[in-house]
Every structure is written in structure tokens, then in C-alpha cells.
Amino acid sequence: MGSKNIIWMMFYAYLTPLLMIRGTLAKESDPRSLDEFLHVHAQKIVKWPRLGAFYNIPLHSNYSGIEISYIQINTSSLWTSGINSSFIHIPPKTRIRPSVERLDIVFHHLGNLSSYYFSLPHHKFITPVIGFTAYNGDRNASAANRSSVHKLKLEGNNTILVQFEDRSIKKGENGSKKCVRFHPNGKIEYSHVVSSNVCHVRGQGHVGIVVRRAKPFWKRRATKCWAIGLGVGIGVLFFAILAGILLCNFARRKEVKSMQRQSEQSEALETVWVGGTKMPAAGRMRTQPVLENDFLP
Structure with missing residues (x-):
């Protein structure tokens, strides 16, 4: 076996566990995987739910901070009465797509794990993220149909109200509060916060209230200093180029004047006409020719 093949095998053996760990972490922090887990876990805890009754579902220590409740209801009851939980109000005349007899x-x-599952660039959550998802409540349906987040959709003319605890903007938080909804397909939607920290949404998903994250003082100061330094640097470069051009022109003028002065100080040559052209010519021969000897052939 060649040395190159050995190197590639060693690299693959080292990289494979890292990729597996990364994939596992990505799956654990995926909100859709969390939704599916919570639904399956609720069905295991409450095997024979009573229609219209809320059940608080205990979770493992790994999910400490998350609170979940579970309800199974007929679609006809949802249409006539809606659903009121401790923090979500689903109004009457809410339709289910596709249509089923009962739904979960x-x-x-999500409590203190909100930022673990959801994050927004340059924003900060001032409330925990609250979510709600609808599933096919038929226990005889296939597991894939029961656990898929996308199987059921809540639709209606009236909006769903999500009530949060009153949270004021603290130091280091900038701008007005906004509702943010994370759709099951990954889309992000912003809306205004109604009085008493209420968000109006259409359809299921995860909802929270965010504000823009203010930059730390040292970052703002560094940005300002960087802008000033850039302006000063451009100005210095401009004046350096201008000074170089002026110095080149000055040196050229000085050289031309020096050449003119030398030409004026040199001995003037006589001129003669050759044909129709006037040309310089020496008036006399400065050095007389001397023969090396007087011998003539």
C-alpha cells in the first residue's frame, strides 16, 4: 500500500468522528427535530388523552427550562370554540389543512434554551421563544404522518395571539421591540408588538420578541477611530502625491534652466549657408595638424 493511501486513511479516520459529532449537535439544536421529539414524547406520556384536556408533560434533565403542554381536540371543537392555553389563544373558525377528525x-x-435553538444576527431575545405545532391526532396513522411538522396547518381569518410576560428594554438594547415568527419551513417573519407584549401571528411556528443588539462602546469607538484614520490616511496620500508632482516639476524646470545657462556660456559658432539651409560652422581650426615626420613619398 502506498504512502499516499495510508495518509488518506489516517485523515479519514480522524475526520469521521468529528463529522459525526458535528452532525449530532446540528440535529440536537434543530427546532424541527425538537418539535418532533416533544410530540412523540407527549404521546408516550399520555397514552389515552381526554379530548379538550391540557396535560403538562415532564421532560428529561437535558431539557431543563423547557415547559410543554399537550392537548388533543376535535377539529369541530377547534372551529367552534378555539383553544386558550396559558399563553396562546387560537381563535374560533380556525381551519386545519389537510382536514383530519382530531389533532394534537x-x-x-423554550425558556433559557431559546437562544440555543434560535438566533438572529444583530438581535437579542428579550422574551423566551414560545412555539405551538399541530399534528394528526389519529393514533392509528403512520408515525411519519403523526410526527411531521408540515402535515397540518392552522388557517383562519383571525390571527392567533401569543402572550408574553412584560419585559422592558434594558441597557445595551437598542430600538423598539419586534415580534419574530419562525415558520416551520425556516422562513422568518417580523411584526409589531401589540400592547402588553402580545404578538399576532397567522399559523403555527415559534414566536419571540426581539430588539436590535446595541454595539459595545469599544466597538463603536473603534469604528469611529477606524473611519477617522481612513480619512486621514487618504488625505495624507493625496498630499504626498501632490507634493511629488510639484517636486518633479520643480526639478525639471531647474534642469532646463541649467541647460540653457550652459548653452549661453559656451562659445558661439559661426554659421554658413548650405544650399537653402543655415548651419553652424567653426570659424577656424583650433588645433593645427602636425605630421609625424617630414618624409614625403
């Missing part, structure tokens, strides 16, 4: 809805409060 899992409500979850």
Missing part, C-alpha cells in the same frame, strides 16, 4: 397540539415554552 403541542405548546412549548
Whole structure:
């Protein structure tokens, strides 16, 4: 076996565990995987749910901080009465797509793990993320149909109200509060916060309230200093180029004047006409020719 093949095998053996760990972490922090896990876990805890009753579902220590509740309801009851949980109000005349006889809805409060599952550039959550997802409540349906987040959709003319605890903007937080909704397909939607920290959304997903994250003082100062330094650097470069051009022109003028002065000080030559052209000519021969000897042939 060649040395190159050995090197590639060693590299592959080293890299494979890292890729597996990375994939596992990515899956654990995926909100869709969390939704599916919470639904399956709720069904295991509550094997025979009573229609219209809320169940608080305990979780493992790995998910400490997350609170979930579970309800199974007929679609007819959802249409006539809606659903009121402790922090989410689904209004009446809400339709389910595709249509099923009964559905499961899992409500979850992510608590201090909100930023672990969701993040927005240059924004900060001032409330925990609250989510709710609807599933096919038929226990006889296939597991794939029951656990898929995209199988059921909540639709209606009236918006769903998500109520948060009152949170004021603290030091280091900039701008007004905004509602942000994370769709099951990954889309992000912003909306205004209604009084008493209420968000109006259409359809299921995860909802939170965010504000723009203010830059630290040292970053703002560094940005300002960088801008000033850039302006000063451009100015110095401009004046350096201008000074170089002026110095070149001055040196050229000085050289031309020196050449003119030398030409004026040199001996003037007589001129003669050759044909129709006037040309310089020496008036006399400065050095007389001397023969090396007087011998003539």
C-alpha cells in the first residue's frame, strides 16, 4: 500500500468522528427535530388523552427550562370554540389543512434554551421563544404522518395571539421591540408588538420578541477611530502625491534652466549657408595638424 493511501486513511479516520459529532449537535439544536421529539414524547406520556384536556408533560434533565403542554381536540371543537392555553389563544373558525377528525397540539415554552435553538444576527431575545405545532391526532396513522411538522396547518381569518410576560428594554438594547415568527419551513417573519407584549401571528411556528443588539462602546469607538484614520490616511496620500508632482516639476524646470545657462556660456559658432539651409560652422581650426615626420613619398 502506498504512502499516499495510508495518509488518506489516517485523515479519514480522524475526520469521521468529528463529522459525526458535528452532525449530532446540528440535529440536537434543530427546532424541527425538537418539535418532533416533544410530540412523540407527549404521546408516550399520555397514552389515552381526554379530548379538550391540557396535560403538562415532564421532560428529561437535558431539557431543563423547557415547559410543554399537550392537548388533543376535535377539529369541530377547534372551529367552534378555539383553544386558550396559558399563553396562546387560537381563535374560533380556525381551519386545519389537510382536514383530519382530531389533532394534537403541542405548546412549548423554550425558556433559557431559546437562544440555543434560535438566533438572529444583530438581535437579542428579550422574551423566551414560545412555539405551538399541530399534528394528526389519529393514533392509528403512520408515525411519519403523526410526527411531521408540515402535515397540518392552522388557517383562519383571525390571527392567533401569543402572550408574553412584560419585559422592558434594558441597557445595551437598542430600538423598539419586534415580534419574530419562525415558520416551520425556516422562513422568518417580523411584526409589531401589540400592547402588553402580545404578538399576532397567522399559523403555527415559534414566536419571540426581539430588539436590535446595541454595539459595545469599544466597538463603536473603534469604528469611529477606524473611519477617522481612513480619512486621514487618504488625505495624507493625496498630499504626498501632490507634493511629488510639484517636486518633479520643480526639478525639471531647474534642469532646463541649467541647460540653457550652459548653452549661453559656451562659445558661439559661426554659421554658413548650405544650399537653402543655415548651419553652424567653426570659424577656424583650433588645433593645427602636425605630421609625424617630414618624409614625403
